Amino acid sequence: MTSRRTKAVESQSNIDRDLSTRINRRTFASQAATGISLSLPMILSPATRKVLAAPAPSDRVNIGVIGVGDFGRRQHLGKLLLPNPRVQVVAVCDVDQLHREQAAIDVLTHSKRRVSQYKDFRNLLDRKDIDAVVIATPDHWHALIALAAIEAGKDVYCEKPLTWSIDEGKALVAAARRYGTVFQTGSQQRSDQYYFRQARDLVHRGAIGDLQRIVTHLGAGSSGGTIVAPQTPPASLDWNFWLGPAPYVDYTPERCHYSFRRFADYSGGRLTDHGAHQHDIVQWIIGADGSGPTHVEGTGTFEENGLYDTLWKFEVKFVYGAHGNVELTTTSDPSPHGGVIEIYGSRGHISVSRQRIRADDSSILQGPTGPEEYTSRLHESYVGHYTNWLDCIQSRQRPVCDVEMGHRGATISHLANIAARLQRPLRWDPVQEKFPDDDPANRLLGRAMRGTWSL
Amino acid sequence: MTDVKQLLTQMGSVDMAMKYRAHRELARLIDRETRPDHSEEREQLATELAMELAATVTSKAPPTNVPDNIDTVQVPKHPIAVRRLICTFLQQIASDKQVPMIAPLLNEIEIRDEVRGVLQRIGTTAAAHELVGATKQLGTEFRIGVANAIGAIGSISTGESFDALSELAMDPDTEVRMAAQRALKRIRVPHE
Numbered sequence: 001m002t003s004r005r006t007k008a009v010e011s012q013s014n015i016d017r018d019l020s021t022r023i024n025r026r027t028f029a030s031q032a033a034t035g036i037s038l039s040l041p042m043i044l045s046p047a048t049r050k051v052l053a054a055p056a057p058s059d060r061v062n063i064g065v066i067g068v069g070d071f072g073r074r075q076h077l078g079k080l081l082l083p084n085p086r087v088q089v090v091a092v093c094d095v096d097q098l099h100r101e102q103a104a105i106d107v108l109t110h111s112k113r114r115v116s117q118y119k120d121f122r123n124l125l126d127r128k129d130i131d132a133v134v135i136a137t138p139d140h141w142h143a144l145i146a147l148a149a150i151e152a153g154k155d156v157y158c159e160k161p162l163t164w165s166i167d168e169g170k171a172l173v174a175a176a177r178r179y180g181t182v183f184q185t186g187s188q189q190r191s192d193q194y195y196f197r198q199a200r201d202l203v204h205r206g207a208i209g210d211l212q213r214i215v216t217h218l219g220a221g222s223s224g225g226t227i228v229a230p231q232t233p234p235a236s237l238d239w240n241f242w243l244g245p246a247p248y249v250d251y252t253p254e255r256c257h258y259s260f261r262r263f264a265d266y267s268g269g270r271l272t273d274h275g276a277h278q279h280d281i282v283q284w285i286i287g288a289d290g291s292g293p294t295h296v297e298g299t300g301t302f303e304e305n306g307l308y309d310t311l312w313k314f315e316v317k318f319v320y321g322a323h324g325n326v327e328l329t330t331t332s333d334p335s336p337h338g339g340v341i342e343i344y345g346s347r348g349h350i351s352v353s354r355q356r357i358r359a360d361d362s363s364i365l366q367g368p369t370g371p372e373e374y375t376s377r378l379h380e381s382y383v384g385h386y387t388n389w390l391d392c393i394q395s396r397q398r399p400v401c402d403v404e405m406g407h408r409g410a411t412i413s414h415l416a417n418i419a420a421r422l423q424r425p426l427r428w429d430p431v432q433e434k435f436p437d438d439d440p441a442n443r444l445l446g447r448a449m450r451g452t453w454s455l
Numbered sequence: 456m457t458d459v460k461q462l463l464t465q466m467g468s469v470d471m472a473m474k475y476r477a478h479r480e481l482a483r484l485i486d487r488e489t490r491p492d493h494s495e496e497r498e499q500l501a502t503e504l505a506m507e508l509a510a511t512v513t514s515k516a517p518p519t520n521v522p523d524n525i526d527t528v529q530v531p532k533h534p535i536a537v538r539r540l541i542c543t544f545l546q547q548i549a550s551d552k553q554v555p556m557i558a559p560l561l562n563e564i565e566i567r568d569e570v571r572g573v574l575q576r577i578g579t580t581a582a583a584h585e586l587v588g589a590t591k592q593l594g595t596e597f598r599i600g601v602a603n604a605i606g607a608i609g610s611i612s613t614g615e616s617f618d619a620l621s622e623l624a625m626d627p628d629t630e631v632r633m634a635a636q637r638a639l640k641r642i643r644v645p646h647e
Contacts, residue, residue, distance in 0.1 A: 227471040227472055227475060228471070229471060247539055247540075247542075247543055247569070248539060249536070249539075250536070302479060304476060304479065305472065305476075306475070307475060309475075309478075309479065309482075421486045422486050422489055422490075423486070423487075424490055437491075438491065440489035440490075440491075440497065440547070440548065441489065443546065443547050443548070443576060444547065447546060447572075447576070448546060448571070448572030448573070448575040448576050448604065448607070449572075449603075450568065450569075450572070451568060451596055451599075451600055452596050452599040452600060452603070452630070452634070453603075454600075454603035454606070454607065454634075454637075455607075
């Protein structure tokens with residue numbers, strides 16, 4: 001531990017030193033490109049100018065991408081990492097051979113470079129030349145891989161929901177703090193420069209008076225799903241490794257890629273999938289990033305005729321006792337106002353989603369953050385989230401959705417699932433992160449992991 | 456009154472729809488019995504599940520290449536998939552009272568890792584004691600799991616946990632030694 005802490009301090013000072021030289025080099029390259037382009041506009045092509053303006057290879061962050069299935073390959077690798085001149089993807093990892101091979105082809109096609117392929121994330125983490133990792137695996141793997149990455153001295157971008165359980169989140173926060181990790185949770189709505197930020201700013205400026213109540217409308221989860229008999233896993237997939245810490249069950253395709261989020265062993269259903277985004281914003285608006293609610297109570301139903309075992313419909317209520325008794329309701333029902341998050345104050349109401357923001361009184365939206373400049377630019381929030389992370393890797397500051405924010409936001413989703421399952425009022429201590437005097441409920445804060453896996 | 460035995464039998468059915476419905480009904484029952492004023496019902500349910508986990512039935516002995524006089528053998532009452540699910544349920548509600556019933560199953564190779572998980576979640580001194588006894592078993596992966604479990608119980612462990620982990624820290628296998636060292640960092644050494 002001590003040696004790793006020392007290493008973190010050393011790397012901090014190295015980064016400080018690197019920053020000064022990097023700025024000089026970058027400034028020089030930028031000025032050189034500009035100067036040349038002004039004086040010799042006909043000689044250098046746009047592509048050449050782009051190369052001159054890009055960071056030197058030695059200044060790029062070397063990244064390994066762990067989990068390159070659907071979202072990891074399509075979004076992270078394809079749209080965010082490969083086009084980004086500040087990073088260089090040097091390795092990809094997936095327990096499905098088809099995924100990792102296809103991802104490697106993507107890198108070769110885009111960057112004309114071959115990258116290493118790994119089935120086991122631990123082998124990728126052993127590489128000293130990798131500075132940071134992006135984790136886009138199924139949820140039940142997030143914490144274990146992130147913990148190993150932290151201990152290997154890598155900075156981390158981890159998809160939401162950050163964790164499968166509250167105990168995992170506590171371990172992640174402790175480890176990230178111990179090692180000084182720059183850790184971004186993939187709740188990119190925090191980096192949205194438009195509606196969500198505007199809503200938070202309006203609430204914090206008192207535009208709707210005292211904050212009283214927030215309702216998140218997550219939509220219904222998946223219904224039952226098809227009942228299918230177990231099958232032999234495809235030859236390309238290491239099913240045992242895919243399961244990892246989760247209980248062993250025989251393979252069915254529905255359990256695996258993409259639809260894993262409908263199974264409680266691997267995810268928390270709609271409440272953690274969509275809920276992770278909205279609960280993160282709720283925590284941000286309430287100002288409870290390092291804290292949480294004090295009471296939770298809810299109901300939920302499962303679709304009876306199917307394979308899926310996460311909640312189909314739900315309504316869960318929270319009280320933030322340490323934050324003016326603000327109430328939060330998270331529900332599968334649609335909003336009568338059309339928003340994803342409805343925010344009610346003593347003097348008005350704001351309805352916000354990724355596409356728009358509205359208020360019952362339009363004057364609420366006026367002011368320094370007026371409505372006319374806002375348009376839906378979801379993709380910018382993804383790019384902005386990465387930019388923030390990369391900036392923080394250089395500055396060693398905490399990113400806009402740091403590990404604790406990710407953990408606390410995920411905690412709301414996990415608490416909602418627990419309350420809806422147990423169907424009784426629960427008290428929650430956001431400091432100790434336990435249900436006071438309620439051992440059966442506390443048992444649901446984590447699980448014993450299978451085989452050799454452990455937090 | 457829900458018939459737990461019947462639900463477990465249905466969970467082992469080849470009828471997939473019946474299997475999943477039974478699983479859901481038992482899960483709902485267990486969630487209901489977590490209410491603070493249902494501690495007796497919870498204990499009763501956990502005991503019944505533990506007994507079903509350990510239950511055996513007489514079965515015709517499989518043929519062997521060596522002639523013997525063994526016609527019948529005792530085999531687990533429930534298929535392995537159902538026994539794993541029972542362990543998942545027991546992780547949620549089992550207590551010290553079920554430890555004597557399930558601890559012998561640490562010797563049963565088919566289910567010992569899941570039983571290790573149940574004892575880890577019970578997390579008491581009695582559960583830790585049984586895990587200490589399992590540290591000498593064969594199987595590298597299992598010994599790693601046991602070391603992890605003792606470490607996870609951590610703060611209430613007794614001196615015997617420390618001694619067992621110290622011994623595992625000298626295991627011939629590197630991974631076991633590493634797991635034992637990690638676990639040693641997590642347990643609180645009792646005062647002399």
